[in-house]
Amino acid sequence: MILNYVIYTYKLNKEKNTNMGEIWGLIGSKLASILFIWAMIQRYCPHQIHALIEKLSQKLANFVYPYVEVKFFEYIGDYYRTNEAFTFIEHYLQSKPTNQAKKLRGESVRKSLVLKMDERQEFHDEFEGIHVVWSLRNLVQKTNSVSFYPADDKRYYLLTFHRGNREFVVRTYLNHVLEQGKDIGLSKRQRKLYTNCTGDSDKRGKWSHVIFEHPSSFKTIAMDGKKKKEIVDDLVTFSKGKDYYARIGKPWKRGYLLYGPPGTGKSSLVAAIANFLKYDIYDIELTNVKTNAELRKLLIGITSKSVVVIEDIDCSLDLTGQRKTDSENGNGKDEKNEKNEMNNEVVAASMIQLKEEANKNKTSQVTLSGLLNFIDGIWSASTGERLIIFTTNCVEKLDKALIRRGRMDMHIELSYCCFDGFRMLAMNYMSIETHPLFETVRCLLEETNITPADVAENLMPKVANEDVETSLKRLIQALRSSKEEAKKKGEKEESTGEEDSAEDKKSFPEEEIDNGKS
Numbered sequence: 001m002i003l004n005y006v007i008y009t010y011k012l013n014k015e016k017n018t019n020m021g022e023i024w025g026l027i028g029s030k031l032a033s034i035l036f037i038w039a040m041i042q043r044y045c046p047h048q049i050h051a052l053i054e055k056l057s058q059k060l061a062n063f064v065y066p067y068v069e070v071k072f073f074e075y076i077g078d079y080y081r082t083n084e085a086f087t088f089i090e091h092y093l094q095s096k097p098t099n100q101a102k103k104l105r106g107e108s109v110r111k112s113l114v115l116k117m118d119e120r121q122e123f124h125d126e127f128e129g130i131h132v133v134w135s136l137r138n139l140v141q142k143t144n145s146v147s148f149y150p151a152d153d154k155r156y157y158l159l160t161f162h163r164g165n166r167e168f169v170v171r172t173y174l175n176h177v178l179e180q181g182k183d184i185g186l187s188k189r190q191r192k193l194y195t196n197c198t199g200d201s202d203k204r205g206k207w208s209h210v211i212f213e214h215p216s217s218f219k220t221i222a223m224d225g226k227k228k229k230e231i232v233d234d235l236v237t238f239s240k241g242k243d244y245y246a247r248i249g250k251p252w253k254r255g256y257l258l259y260g261p262p263g264t265g266k267s268s269l270v271a272a273i274a275n276f277l278k279y280d281i282y283d284i285e286l287t288n289v290k291t292n293a294e295l296r297k298l299l300i301g302i303t304s305k306s307v308v309v310i311e312d313i314d315c316s317l318d319l320t321g322q323r324k325t326d327s328e329n330g331n332g333k334d335e336k337n338e339k340n341e342m343n344n345e346v347v348a349a350s351m352i353q354l355k356e357e358a359n360k361n362k363t364s365q366v367t368l369s370g371l372l373n374f375i376d377g378i379w380s381a382s383t384g385e386r387l388i389i390f391t392t393n394c395v396e397k398l399d400k401a402l403i404r405r406g407r408m409d410m411h412i413e414l415s416y417c418c419f420d421g422f423r424m425l426a427m428n429y430m431s432i433e434t435h436p437l438f439e440t441v442r443c444l445l446e447e448t449n450i451t452p453a454d455v456a457e458n459l460m461p462k463v464a465n466e467d468v469e470t471s472l473k474r475l476i477q478a479l480r481s482s483k484e485e486a487k488k489k490g491e492k493e494e495s496t497g498e499e500d501s502a503e504d505k506k507s508f509p510e511e512e513i514d515n516g517k518s
């Protein structure tokens with residue numbers, strides 16, 4: 001109101017050719033009078049008159065600016081949960097022609113260019129004769145700390161409309177925008193691969209993402225046909241189970257444990273599952289999560305229709321015992337050497353020192369109970385439709401509580417390549433269903449263990465236009481070598497076993513062995 005008065009006075013006096021100094025003097029004295037009168041009213045007028053004046057001034061303000069503004073923030077609450085309304089509005093506005101805006105942002109979506117409205121650009125929309133204005137704004141948070149990351153900002157869409165249309169906009173127009181935005185989002189949904197942010201404390205407990213474009217599918221995964229069908233059926237039942245889960249009083253989620261040797265397709269299967277269900281992936285790097293509270297914050301930031309993955313869970317934190325060093329688990333060293341080492345005090349002392357240093361460097365305090373809560377605590381029900389997948393090379397290392405049915409409902413073993421798997425890989429990599437060399441491959445696969453990753457590598461052409469037979473012969477050669485190696489290893493183990501028992505006999509006096517027998 002005061003601003004209007006200032007403008008009005010300025011215009012009036014400009015017409016009278018009054019100079020600027022005089023104008024400001026005039027405005028100043030008038031403002032002083034208004035403020036003096038307002039102070040008198042507040043002090044001496046009865047409460048009713050005071051309220052009446054306030055009401056009148058409100059009406060005057062409405063008359064001067066008769067618009068209503070609604071903000072739709074990108075994230076809501078302390079836990080930075082994505083506001084679905086923001087996403088739907090974004091989709092809706094992207095579907096509208098952008099020729100009104102002068103500043104646009106270009107993004108490549110599925111290899112085609114999409115132009116988006118930039119910040120502070122206005123978009124005028126009309127629906128059933130009602131006119132509204134949208135604009136994208138950014139509330140930059142001021143921070144005193146120096147950070148490598150961009151400033152923590154809060155983006156929001158601002159909707160402005162005439163207050164006379166309030167009822168229509170709130171009840172009809174916004175419903176129309178959200179429904180259209182949802183449909184558009186589903187039809188051209190770009191799935192995302194999220195991971196937890198690290199480093200800066202402001203970013204902790206939040207997700208960052210890239211577009212998820214993994215080509216793996218159930219068609220390309222080599223595994224036993226029956227097992228594959230079982231997984232697909234389970235996924236279909238789960239994705240259609242909204243009412244069922246509500247009826248039995250369980251949150252709508254399911255846990256999968258994928259286990260097997262390295263290179264047997266665990267990560268590929270995770271991608272195939274996400275592609276099959278058309279879900280986003282949230283890949284948690286547990287070692288980067290500092291506390292249980294941070295883990296909970298991450299959980300709340302997960303949207304529905306998502307696959308939450310913790311890869312190599314056996315290597316994560318103390319909950320399962322951190323991955324042991326070779327010297328701890330005995331890999332690559334025979335027992336005799338180890339005994340000698342244990343006797344060597346210097347080596348033992350340095351090992352203790354190393355362990356202490358490793359503990360000092362360990363920053364994560366996520367506990368097993370924190371992780372169990374993450375999977376099926378009360379907070380876990382706050383997000384809809386969700387799959388949780390753990391992958392591991394060593395299932396036996398995992399705590400039983402972590403993988404019991406109900407938490408990890410399906411245990412899926414991914415194993416060495418079988419003939420079925422090989423045929424699938426041959427189809428994918430060489431587009432052949434059969435070949436005279438297949439029989440040799442079948443026999444060798446029965447006699448030796450080879451991972452699908454190794455088979456795939458051998459089937460890939462090494463020079464341009466390499467023929468199928470060359471690739472198959474290379475695979476056969478690899479299978480024979482692997483068989484030979486396994487045989488030699490077996491013989492070596494056998495001979496070491498015999499040597500050890502002879503050594504044991506030597507280290508005990510004859511009588512003791514006899515006593516032991518009797």
Ligand SMILES: Nc1ncnc2c1ncn2[C@@H]1O[C@H](COP(=O)(O)OP(=O)(O)OP(=O)(O)O)[C@@H](O)[C@H]1O
Pocket residue numbers: 220221222223260261262263264265266267268269392393451452453454456
């Ligand atoms: N079952 C499979 N079907 C098709 N391709 C496979 C399969 N297993 C492995 N591969 C191939 O081998 C590569 C490695 O597989 P992947 O990363 O999925 O194995 P992994 O089990 O996750 O291994 P790790 O335990 O080391 O993480 C993949 O890129 C894929 O090309």
Ligand SMILES: [Mg+2]
Pocket residue numbers: 266267268311391
């Ligand atoms: Mg993997």
